Amino acid sequence: MSMFKKMLASVGIGAAQVDMLIDDAEIHAGDRLTGIVRIQGGRVSQNVDDVYAYVMTKYRKEQNDSHVEVEAPIAKILLAGKFTVEAGQTYEFPFSFELPDMTPVTIGRTPVWIQTGLDIKEAFDPKDQDYLNVSPHPHAQIVWEAVEQLGFRLREVTCEYAPAHGRGLPFVQEFEFAPAASEFRGRLDELEVIFFPSEDGIELLLQIDRRARGLSGLFSEALELDESFVRCRFSRSDLGRGASAVAQELAGIIRRYS
Structure with a gap:
């Protein structure tokens, strides 16, 4: 049964989950983003290499005579290093990092979001997306x-x-x-x-x-x-x-x- 649970967790079923709880999603480019990262253990214990956060946006690019939208990371922030997420356990830790000065303003169709994830080898990498309202630097x-x-x-x-x-x-x-x-x-x-x-x-x-x-x-x-x-x-x-x-x-x- 334990091996079966590990197989399910490797494809995301019953695996650990990550959730970023942001103190204030209204922020200026260059300001400090703060909050808590919550990790909920799944059905089996899993070894996590990194807990990371990407600052993400989208831009337009011309391709084959038409415009396509491309997702792009603005910055990657390491939130925590190696540790084991025990089955059924909840972990919380605070985070604080500066939003890059060049973070786009969220006006019109320009989105900015934080994509938080757990880097788990040979397994599904759970991710969480939290959108920001970014004002100019x-x-x-x-x-x-x-x-x-x-x-x-x-x-x-x-x-x-x-x-x-x-x-x-x-x-x-x-x-x-x-x-x-x-x-x-x-x-x-x-x-x-x-x-x-x-x-x-x-x-x-x-x-x-x-x-x-x-x-x-x-x-x-x-x-x-x-x-x-x-x-x-x-x-x-x-x-x-x-x-x-x-x-x-x-x-x-x-x-x-x-």
């Missing part, structure tokens, strides 16, 4: 407010395949803003922004060429940078002066290239 939030002060309104957000510019990730998250009531209405059709926040500040990649209208996936298709793409950076000190000061700097850049 504080540094990106200041720039976003600055863009809005200039009269731009968010029109679309997408994660697009662009491995050469993802800073270690296979994609970038594009924010497309439309000039609503501002001096730039009529001068350009849209402003596309990619945020690269860090502890020291933020780098931006801007597309401010008015000829951009009507093109989809600009960054993914045209990231062999040309004159229509502009890089700029704001230090932590720059950002500390507030959104209005950042807006003035951005306005000068947009005027120069629009």
